[in-house]
């Protein structure tokens with residue numbers, strides 16, 4: 001029986017990466033480095049999960065002349081990333097990012113039907129909070145029994161650690177849950193933890209191959225083809241996810 005849904009954040013709950021990209025670029029400008037990540041470069045850099053790790057990889061690969069000396073680099077990146085997080089959460093709070101279609105309806109339906117909710121994400125906790133509070137209201141962090149985020153684990157996606165932490169916090173076996181993801185890094189992380197996974201493609205992952213996913217759709221809302229909205233949509237989405245989960249049980 002499906003007991004919990006475990007959501008990725010970036011690309012799954014919302015198309016956040018353009019706001020992240022803007023926040024990185026603004027933080028670079030403020031820090032006085034002449035770096036600008038355009039969309040093709042950012043798409044390549046998204047292979048590295050975690051903002052601090054992404055900046056470190058950029059410096060290692062590009063060796064920009066205005067990068068800090070290697071002895072100071074980790075501290076410099078950490079400071080820059082704190083500023084990036086403040087810029088990003090500000091953009092979210094101003095309403096620049098919205099939940100993807102069907103997400104709010106599904107969360108409400110799951111809560112009303114006793115399906116537990118969790119988050120497993122590479123992004124920082126303040127980013128999760130700003131998105132949930134801005135789009136769902138001041139109590140929304142409390143909707144989720146487990147929020148495994150950012151540096152709570154040592155190894156970020158595609159390692160399974162963040163999903164394993166969410167399972168531990170839920171106290172559930174992997175097969176009682178369904179993960180929702182948008183990227184191969186996320187899919188590999190969830191599958192590595194043994195959690196069956198539904199993929200909703202996102203703007204930066206639409207050309208990825210999702211081997212091993214239970215289902216791959218353009219948008220969660222595509223799971224329901226007729227024109228329903230609100231509570232009805234949420235209930236129907238949950239039914240579809242339950243059916244996908246049950247079909248796995250039947251398969252073995």
Ligand code: XBP
Nearest residue numbers: 010020049050051121122123124186
């Ligand atoms: C998301 C990420 C994050 C964000 C930036 O991946 O990789 O790094 O882009 O967040 P996923 P931070 O959706 O697979 O969790 O800057 O806070 O790290």
Ligand code: MG
Nearest residue numbers: 008010011182
């Ligand atoms: Mg994602």
